[in-house]
Amino acid sequence: MKRFELIAVLAASVVCSAAHAEDSVTIGVHASFSGAGAAFAEGMLAATDFATEDANKDGGLDVGGKRYKIQFKQYDDRYRAADAVTAMDRLMIQDGIRFVVGPMGSAAAVATKDQTTSGKVITMTLAFTPRALGADAPFAYRPVITTGEFSDPQVAWLMKSTSAKQVVSLLPNDETGQQIGVANFNSYAKAGTKLQVEYFERERVDFVPILTRILMKADGLELGGNSPTTAGLILKQARELGYRGPVFVTGGDVSAEMLKVAGKDAAEGTYVHLPIDTGLPDTAAYVARFKAKYGQNMNGFSPFFYAGLQMLFTAMKKAGTVDDTTKIAKTLDGLSDVPTAMGKAGWTGEQKYGIKHQIDLPFYVGQIKDGVVTKVATCDVNACK
Amino acid sequence: MSMDIILAQTIVNGLMVGMIYVLMAIGFTMVFGIMRIVNFAHGEFYMVGAFLFAILYGSNEMPFAVSVLLAVGATALLGLVMEWVVFRRFRGNELNGMIASVGVALIIQNSALLMWGASARTVPPVVSGVLSVGGIVFPWSRLVVIIGAIVAVVSLNLLIGYTRIGRAMRAVAQDSEIAQVQGIRVDVIFPAAFVLGVSLAAFAGVLMAPVLSVSPFIGLAPTLKAFVIVVIGGLGSVPGAVVGGLLIGLIESFAGTFVSASLSEILQFLVVIAVVLLRPQGLLGRKEREA
Numbered sequence: 236m237k238r239f240e241l242i243a244v245l246a247a248s249v250v251c252s253a254a255h256a257e258d259s260v261t262i263g264v265h266a267s268f269s270g271a272g273a274a275f276a277e278g279m280l281a282a283t284d285f286a287t288e289d290a291n292k293d294g295g296l297d298v299g300g301k302r303y304k305i306q307f308k309q310y311d312d313r314y315r316a317a318d319a320v321t322a323m324d325r326l327m328i329q330d331g332i333r334f335v336v337g338p339m340g341s342a343a344a345v346a347t348k349d350q351t352t353s354g355k356v357i358t359m360t361l362a363f364t365p366r367a368l369g370a371d372a373p374f375a376y377r378p379v380i381t382t383g384e385f386s387d388p389q390v391a392w393l394m395k396s397t398s399a400k401q402v403v404s405l406l407p408n409d410e411t412g413q414q415i416g417v418a419n420f421n422s423y424a425k426a427g428t429k430l431q432v433e434y435f436e437r438e439r440v441d442f443v444p445i446l447t448r449i450l451m452k453a454d455g456l457e458l459g460g461n462s463p464t465t466a467g468l469i470l471k472q473a474r475e476l477g478y479r480g481p482v483f484v485t486g487g488d489v490s491a492e493m494l495k496v497a498g499k500d501a502a503e504g505t506y507v508h509l510p511i512d513t514g515l516p517d518t519a520a521y522v523a524r525f526k527a528k529y530g531q532n533m534n535g536f537s538p539f540f541y542a543g544l545q546m547l548f549t550a551m552k553k554a555g556t557v558d559d560t561t562k563i564a565k566t567l568d569g570l571s572d573v574p575t576a577m578g579k580a581g582w583t584g585e586q587k588y589g590i591k592h593q594i595d596l597p598f599y600v601g602q603i604k605d606g607v608v609t610k611v612a613t614c615d616v617n618a619c620k
Numbered sequence: 621m622s623m624d625i626i627l628a629q630t631i632v633n634g635l636m637v638g639m640i641y642v643l644m645a646i647g648f649t650m651v652f653g654i655m656r657i658v659n660f661a662h663g664e665f666y667m668v669g670a671f672l673f674a675i676l677y678g679s680n681e682m683p684f685a686v687s688v689l690l691a692v693g694a695t696a697l698l699g700l701v702m703e704w705v706v707f708r709r710f711r712g713n714e715l716n717g718m719i720a721s722v723g724v725a726l727i728i729q730n731s732a733l734l735m736w737g738a739s740a741r742t743v744p745p746v747v748s749g750v751l752s753v754g755g756i757v758f759p760w761s762r763l764v765v766i767i768g769a770i771v772a773v774v775s776l777n778l779l780i781g782y783t784r785i786g787r788a789m790r791a792v793a794q795d796s797e798i799a800q801v802q803g804i805r806v807d808v809i810f811p812a813a814f815v816l817g818v819s820l821a822a823f824a825g826v827l828m829a830p831v832l833s834v835s836p837f838i839g840l841a842p843t844l845k846a847f848v849i850v851v852i853g854g855l856g857s858v859p860g861a862v863v864g865g866l867l868i869g870l871i872e873s874f875a876g877t878f879v880s881a882s883l884s885e886i887l888q889f890l891v892v893i894a895v896v897l898l899r900p901q902g903l904l905g906r907k908e909r910e911a
Contacts, residue, residue, distance in 0.1 A: 436881065439680065440841065444872065447877050476757065476759070492740065496833045
């Protein structure tokens with residue numbers, strides 16, 4: 236992100252919150268703006284920036300015949316559960332915010348779940364843990380597609396395509412990593428492949444000792460679930476050690492940042508989860524808008540949050556209120572085929588999570604070829620083709 | 621892969637990480653030994669050095685040697701300013717100096733975040749390829765780190781052992797008041813020691829930038845390691861920092877390779893606890909004289 240653009244967005248968020256207009260709605264962006272996941276947070280912030288900009292175009296969001304100016308304010312949880320709770324307290328109690336883009340990490344989502352549920356705060360989380368959603372969290376929504384949705388069909392397709400039989404995975408030793416580790420292990424087992432999961436402390440940057448051991452017998456390396464920076468570092472160091480086997484990144488969209496860290500040569504041939512199809516005109520327009528404003532490739536999660544906010548604003552309009560979050564949530568639950576930047580979206584997940592708060596959109600498998608991610612398969616929750 | 625090969629690779633990995641820790645810990649322990657300040661901003665100078673090198677060598681494609689000199693020099697200048705503005709007021713005041721250093725660390729880290737962004741950036745390798753000896757693969761990028769760090773440590777040893785300023789630093793570390801009575805200008809030695817420590821951290825950052833990646837958040841882990849190492853080696857002891865750094869690097873490498881990454885962290889802190897219990901002054905540190 237261009238520095239001055241980021242500073243401008245940050246400044247705007249502060250100014251917006253300071254000048255709290257009477258007919259206004261503030262969206263809190265609760266994410267890890269510092270730490271290894273900052274690229275995700277920047278994507279979430281940019282989505283909120285664009286969504287509010289669009290909503291304010293004609294004088295504000297029209298709800299019940301009244302125009303509401305949408306503004307946003309950011310809160311940094313520094314990728315730590317304790318800081319996430321503090322940030323959520325500030326957001327809810329100090330600033331009285333009822334709509335949140337975030338929490339970002341699984342640990343943060345789990346740690347703040349009780350707060351947001353009791354405060355009836357509508358959240359749009361990036362957390363991959365299944366515990367982020369549920370009947371006990373009626374105000375928590377997830378506008379991104381997670382490992383729980385894409386892991387099984389993607390892994391089945393990848394194992395069929397590469398014939399890997401013994402895959403190793405490196406994941407951070409925290410709530411996020413452990414949940415993804417279990418999900419990945421099960422998905423690989425279903426595909427008939429043994430997955431060995433190795434955990435490391437999140438602050439670790441030198442993976443060579445671990446890689447020296449785990450790559451001895453492996454014919455596949457799974458990096459899904461790591462931050463883009465970490466995935467890039469592991470990939471770079473694995474290639475330095477002479478590993479030439481296939482690499483899979485089945486979790487999250489890490490391609491742009493991972494390519495920057497690992498370099499084009501090390502990343503060549505890597506299979507990645509591709510959350511968006513830039514062949515769709517609206518998605519391509521969003522990508523171009525991001526590039527034009529921030530001067531760099533966007534994180535693939537960003538348009539999902541934009542789509543989530545589009546759905547939220549639609550629900551506010553239909554519910555005719557910006558204050559009654561119970562009514563807004565109920566309206567949001569009933570939305571389907573909402574035109575968004577990612578295509579027509581609705582909600583799914585009742586069977587898996589006990590509540591229909593998981594966004595319903597197609598997803599893709601990509602492969603890095605000469606520094607560019609190319610779509611190689613299109614998937615839904617049942618299969619990739 | 622045979623056990624001999626894995627063993628050799630594990631040793632090389634441990635030496636590389638250990639030598640970086642040595643560079644970090646020497647600067648950290650020197651500042652403590654001479655100024656009595658536990659400088660938790662030390663890792664941020666590592667980060668600044670790495671960032672400047674990434675900008676000069678990676679983005680602007682300047683010659684390697686020029687990039688190294690400019691990155692280390694500019695970071696040293698930043699260190700000098702910080703010493704003049706902040707740290708000189710806390711000389712000998714360990715607790716307040718430590719708190720001030722945490723503040724300086726946060727200021728430097730967040731300034732870097734605003735200036736350079738949160739995204740990690742990579743630096744093109746200074747050398748590429750691997751050295752293959754009898755089936756053992758050593759990435760050249762890592763061997764360069766080991767060689768660079770050895771050169772830095774030997775140079776520092778010569779500076780401290782055989783130059784006028786080095787002798788003055790040792791004298792100030794032993795007793796600053798007596799040193800001043802002997803005509804040593806402690807007002808020059810304090811900033812000189814601080815800048816030397818900062819330069820070593822910046823050089824460590826420069827060496828590691830092409831091997832790892834560079835972001836505003838890379839300073840914390842080396843600072844914590846440096847702290848652990850100087851506790852093991854002995855606060856204020858340069859030889860202790862060398863022994864402690866290599867020990868931690870090898871523990872990390874062996875435990876990570878043969879057992880698990882989590883156990884390597886546990887082992888390091890078990891060593892720290894054992895040293896604190898059995899030899900509180902550190903492996904090569906001296907006991908504080910009681911008044």
